[in-house]
Amino acid sequence: MKGLHVIKAGIVGGTGYTGVELLRLLAKHPEVEVTVITSRAEAGVKVADMYPSLRGHIDLVFTEPDVALLGELDVVFFATPHGVAQNLMPALMQTKARIIDLSADFRIRDVALWEKWYNQVHGAPELVAQAVYGLPEVNRAAITTAKLIACPGCYPTATQLGFLPLLENNLVDPTHLISNAASGASGAGRQGKIDNLLSEVSDSFKAYGAAGHRHLPEIEQGLRDVQPSGIAPALLTFVPHLLPIIRGIHATLYATLLDANKVPDLQALYEQRYANEPFVDVLPAGQLPQTRSVKGSNMCRIAVLRPQNRATVVVLSVIDNLTKGASGQAVQNMNIMFGFDEKAGLDVIALLP
Numbered sequence: 001m002k003g004l005h006v007i008k009a010g011i012v013g014g015t016g017y018t019g020v021e022l023l024r025l026l027a028k029h030p031e032v033e034v035t036v037i038t039s040r041a042e043a044g045v046k047v048a049d050m051y052p053s054l055r056g057h058i059d060l061v062f063t064e065p066d067v068a069l070l071g072e073l074d075v076v077f078f079a080t081p082h083g084v085a086q087n088l089m090p091a092l093m094q095t096k097a098r099i100i101d102l103s104a105d106f107r108i109r110d111v112a113l114w115e116k117w118y119n120q121v122h123g124a125p126e127l128v129a130q131a132v133y134g135l136p137e138v139n140r141a142a143i144t145t146a147k148l149i150a151c152p153g154c155y156p157t158a159t160q161l162g163f164l165p166l167l168e169n170n171l172v173d174p175t176h177l178i179s180n181a182a183s184g185a186s187g188a189g190r191q192g193k194i195d196n197l198l199s200e201v202s203d204s205f206k207a208y209g210a211a212g213h214r215h216l217p218e219i220e221q222g223l224r225d226v227q228p229s230g231i232a233p234a235l236l237t238f239v240p241h242l243l244p245i246i247r248g249i250h251a252t253l254y255a256t257l258l259d260a261n262k263v264p265d266l267q268a269l270y271e272q273r274y275a276n277e278p279f280v281d282v283l284p285a286g287q288l289p290q291t292r293s294v295k296g297s298n299m300c301r302i303a304v305l306r307p308q309n310r311a312t313v314v315v316l317s318v319i320d321n322l323t324k325g326a327s328g329q330a331v332q333n334m335n336i337m338f339g340f341d342e343k344a345g346l347d348v349i350a351l352l353p
Helices: 017-026 085-092 111-118 125-130 136-144 154-168 216-226 266-273 323-337
Strands: 007-012 032-038 075-078 098-101 148-150 177-183 236-242 249-256 280-282 300-305 312-319
Touching: 007 017, 017 032, 017 323, 075 085, 075 323, 085 098, 085 125, 098 323, 111 125, 111 216, 136 154, 136 216, 136 323, 148 323, 154 177, 154 216, 154 236, 154 249, 154 266, 154 300, 154 312, 154 323, 216 236, 266 280, 266 300, 312 323
Parallel strands: 007 032, 007 075, 075 098, 098 148, 177 236, 280 300
Antiparallel strands: 177 249, 249 312, 300 312
């Protein structure tokens, strides 16, 4: 049942995993009606024919992107490959629509740095400064009034939420942070690649991008934003891995305490930091999170440990890469932008088994 003041939403690039995840969540959102979904390659195809799981819930046909039509909507989501949103953004920013971009196009404020890591010229550098980084646990106030949201990446979400309390309180050496993170195969997108075949992924575990991954500058930017002034900027060693599962991210984070003799109760610190966050769950001491505990949900579950009471703090952070790591977080941002209940459309229990 939809509410009395339903907003109209559109999705640009709705054929990938983040697009169908957006449709799954928005189809049951009480305050939103999806009226436009675009795909140049699939124009004319019924959404439910491509995704039978949406039969009876989404009665739309893929269309060509039309800025005039999109601009009449209340909110437009971009679920497009990196570099695509930049092309339509200048024109769309002149319309009434508010925009949530799930790609990396507007996440990194340093345009030259973005161009280096994404190996292309930025198509709308003049708009980068207007984008609000959509991590609600840090930027909720700015998200409320934003015209353009840069929705965080999946690895950056899990990693930042895990490190935030330590860096905000200047408890650890910011120049020696490590994120050893692993993602399910859906993180690579819905495309035909040999590396993503079942026979390549199954029964195996491997690192990739170990010498440098393009989520690194996004994570470091976010970590530096929460550091107290005058502190050495955060430096992260980030090594991503591929898990033989479909959905989920497990990030194991390491940091070295600045003073191992003066350490607050880390469990209490994390519980207090996230006490009012609807989608961050700090587990009781002694419990460790699993990816299956967040599958299909917008929840991030965290555990914090100090093994043998030594100087190394270990934080475990798990999310569903397609939900809190992408489309669920985008809906969370939309809820904040339009003054809805932040949990609207997202108050779902993880799938188990």
